[in-house]
Amino acid sequence: MFFFFAGGLGQQVRQVLKSGAGKCIRCGSEADLVDYDKVLKLFFVPVWRWPGKDQVLHCRDCDLFFPPPISLATCRFCDRVVEPEFRFCPFCGSSL
Ligand SMILES: [Zn+2]
Ligand SMILES: [Zn+2]
Numbered sequence: 001m002f003f004f005f006a007g008g009l010g011q012q013v014r015q016v017l018k019s020g021a022g023k024c025i026r027c028g029s030e031a032d033l034v035d036y037d038k039v040l041k042l043f044f045v046p047v048w049r050w051p052g053k054d055q056v057l058h059c060r061d062c063d064l065f066f067p068p069p070i071s072l073a074t075c076r077f078c079d080r081v082v083e084p085e086f087r088f089c090p091f092c093g094s095s096l
Contacts, residue, residue, distance in 0.1 A: 008041040011065045013058055014051065017079050024059035025066050031057040033068060 014035045021033035036056055040048040055074060056065050074081050075089040075096060088095055 008044075010039050010041060011036045011052065011056075012039045012049075017055060017074065018081070021081075022057045022068060024057075024062060024064060026064050027059060027062045029059055029061040031059045031064075031066075033074065034058045036065065 013032075014037045016032045016034050018033040020030040022031045023029070024031045033055055034057070036052040036058070037049050038052055039046050055068065057068050058065050073084040073086075073096070075092060075094060077094040078089060078092040080089070080091045082089055082091070082096065086096055
């Protein structure tokens with residue numbers, strides 16, 4: 001976490017998967033479920049970018065990234081919301 005604050009490492013939305021999927025834990029506004037890139041910046045210039053592992057929720061109002069609640073599991077293949085205890089996606093049959 002040290003690097004997150006001191007080293008210019010930030011997060012940037014790559015793709016919105018589900019608009020209004022959750023609520024911001026800080027300001028209570030609508031938050032989107034997103035895929036994100038981690039971005040390393042030097043002197044405010046992005047020098048390196050790589051994809052984040054998990055989907056996260058992103059608040060449009062206060063620009064906060066935070067992990068989705070457990071109840072919001074989505075299928076990696078078809079991006080539909082599924083029950084977290086499911087082992088297979090009921091929509092496309094992929095293993096989760
Ligand atoms: Zn917010
Ligand atoms: Zn699926």
